[in-house]
Amino acid sequence: DGGITQSPKYLFRKEGQNVTLSCEQNLNHDAMYWYRQDPGQGLRLIYYSQIVNDFQKGDIAEGYSVSREKKESFPLTVTSAQKNPTAFYLCASGRTDTGELFFGEGSRLTVL
């Protein structure tokens, strides 16, 4: 099946711990994105990458880090520097020319 796979679906973390969210796509898309969703806030862009080994900060990059070593993979690390990490995280991939996005099912992170 073609699509975007995010894991884990649910994750609990203690304060002060880093956590990495996985995102894999087999749609052969160049562009990949990470969004954060909080109730009533819509989708806020954390990081995006349009090509392997390159990525750009979005609107709320502080406290997060990413890598893009392979076209298929764009993992997101939520570091201990992120002050309010509890949220729903969505990964997406898409075509660079039109911007149409395909989303994964999301990862819900809860910090205890």
Next chain:
Amino acid sequence: GQQVMQIPQYQHVQEGEDFTTYCNSSTTLSNIQWYKQRPGGHPVFLIQLVKSGEVKKQKRLTFQFGEAKKNSSLHITATQTTDVGTYFCAGLGSTLGRLYFGRGTQLTVWP
């Protein structure tokens, strides 16, 4: 910076009533896209509008792109309970590959 504003934030309608959500951008957009997110789900692409003044229909859904390519609307005729969810607009701006999302309109339909 570039922004896409979307109103209303919430809309509650009775089944059979119409529904409209509006998007407005501070700058001209290359295209505008609409997504639907069901409760507990992830956003799913509905449609893309590219041309100035473009109108597209999908059954009971009508999408419009303004003449200046700065605003858009989604209209649902005779809502059904299956229409429940949050509708997002997203504009493709001047930065290649960068979509700017509105905050979404959460639609509730009661029978």
